[in-house]
Each structure stands twice: as structure tokens, then as C-alpha cells.
Amino acid sequence: MPAKAIKTKPKPKSKPKKPDVVNKHVGGSWAYSKEVRDHFFNPRNLLWENPKEAIYDAEGVVGSPACGDVMRVWLNIDPKRDVITEFKWRTFGCASAIAATSMLSVMVTEKKGMKIDKALQIRPQDILKRLGGLPDRKIHCSVLGDKALRAAINYWFKKTGQISRIVVDGEKVIDPNTKVTEADIEEAVLEGATTLEAVQKRTKVGIGYPECIPAVEELIRFYKEKYFGRE
Numbered sequence: 163m164p165a166k167a168i169k170t171k172p173k174p175k176s177k178p179k180k181p182d183v184v185n186k187h188v189g190g191s192w193a194y195s196k197e198v199r200d201h202f203f204n205p206r207n208l209l210w211e212n213p214k215e216a217i218y219d220a221e222g223v224v225g226s227p228a229c230g231d232v233m234r235v236w237l238n239i240d241p242k243r244d245v246i247t248e249f250k251w252r253t254f255g256c257a258s259a260i261a262a263t264s265m266l267s268v269m270v271t272e273k274k275g276m277k278i279d280k281a282l283q284i285r286p287q288d289i290l291k292r293l294g295g296l297p298d299r300k301i302h303c304s305v306l307g308d309k310a311l312r313a314a315i316n317y318w319f320k321k322t323g324q325i326s327r328i329v330v331d332g333e334k335v336i337d338p339n340t341k342v343t344e345a346d347i348e349e350a351v352l353e354g355a356t357t358l359e360a361v362q363k364r365t366k367v368g369i370g371y372p373e374c375i376p377a378v379e380e381l382i383r384f385y386k387e388k389y390f391g392r393e
């Protein structure tokens with residue numbers, strides 16, 4: 163007797179993920195990761211109002227060149243350990259800026275706080291990694307908290323007379339071998355070098371120091387979006 167063919171139930175098709183945002187003006191849509199939603203709905207270390215007195219050691223304010231939003235950061239610092247012990251913030255930015263800065267505040271203050279030098283090395287892609295990513299057109303929002311943090315650290319250096327430690331934005335060295343800075347990458351992109359290869363041809367960045375390539379790619383993406391909009 164021939165064996166009966168076993169009928170298997172067809173697997174239910176998984177529903178495509180619904181986008182969180184649909185842009186009716188320029189088209190396109192995107193969904194946020196679980197972490198982004200969590201930090202947006204439950205922002206950590208957020209201040210609802212500016213503190214009335216100078217109860218924090220340092221303060222930094224930046225505006226986003228890409229969207230005009232503002233970010234304010236306040237820090238408390240343990241001078242003996244050179245460690246940031248508190249990171250509070252406030253912004254008028256979007257959901258991505260809120261989630262990214264909330265995550266950044268956690269990264270800086272977890273495990274009893276972060277050394278100032280280490281905090282200065284945090285890159286937008288480190289925040290994005292912890293957040294499970296952000297939509298491409300929202301990458302610049304993660305830069306806001308990072309820049310305000312650096313502004314607050316510079317404020318602290320100035321206040322405490324540590325002038326040689328001040329890091330001027332744009333002069334941040336990306337590749338220690340070639341001494342290529344963020345400003346050099348920005349200039350290259352403005353001059354039309356919009357791929358890694360083109361930027362490397364112009365600046366030699368990362369050729370002897372491949373560890374900096376992810377940072378370079380992130381900067382190219384950021385400046386491309388800033389000056390030329392989304393492709």
C-alpha cells in the first residue's frame with residue numbers, strides 16, 4: 163500500500179513590520195528598534211526644566227546644523243578620578259535625539275561613571291550600536307548629544323584651568339597617523355568626495371589606520387546628509 167502523503171500546514175506568513183513614521187511630504191518610512199522606543203518613551207537622566215542654580219559642574223549647549231534643534235547637557239565630575247558621575251540633558255530635538263542622548267547618558271554614567279578621556283572618544287556609531295541602529299536620515303540626531311557632551315567637557319576644562327585639554331570641535335583627530343580631522347572630512351565631502359574611496363584619495367585617511375574607517379564612513383554619511391540631503 164502506498165504511503166500516505168503527510169499534509170503539513172503552511173507556515174503563517176510573518177506580517178511585515180509596520181513603519182513607525184511615514185513621511186507624507188518627501189516619501190519614505192521607517193521603524194524604530196525596541197531600544198530606541200524604550201529610551202524615547204522612558205528617557206533616562208532627562209531634566210524637564212533647566213536647573214535653577216549652578217548645581218552642576220559643567221554645562222554644554224549645541225544646535226544641530228542639520229535641523230536647527232537644540233541640546234543642553236549638564237555634568238557632575240569627580241575631579242580626583244577625572245570621571246563623569248552625572249549626565250543630565252534636555253532637548254527640543256526629535257524622538258531619535260531623545261533616545262540617542264538618553265542612551266549616551268547611560269553609557270557615560272554606568273559602572274560608577276566614565277573617565278573624561280574615554281567619554282571624549284565616544285562616537286555616534288557607539289551610541290547607534292547600543293540603540294540597535296537609527297534610520298539613515300536620523301543619524302545626525304545622535305550627533306547632537308555627543309557634541310553637547312564635548313561642549314560640557316570643554317567648559318569643565320576651561321573652568322578648572324585645564325586649557326591644554328580643550329578639544330575644539332572639528333579639530334578632533336580621526337586618524338592619528340595622518341592627523342586627518344573631522345573638519346578635513348567635512349571639507350572633502352563639501353568638495354564632492356562623497357565615498358570612502360574618494361575621501362581617502364584626497365586625505366589618505368585610514369590607509370595606515372583602518373580602525374578609524376567606521377568613523378570616517380559615519381562622518382561621510384553625516385556630512386552628505388547635512389549638505390546634500392538624502393539620496
Ligand code: FES
Nearest residue numbers: 229255256259303
Ligand atoms: S534632532 Fe532635529 S530632526 Fe532629530
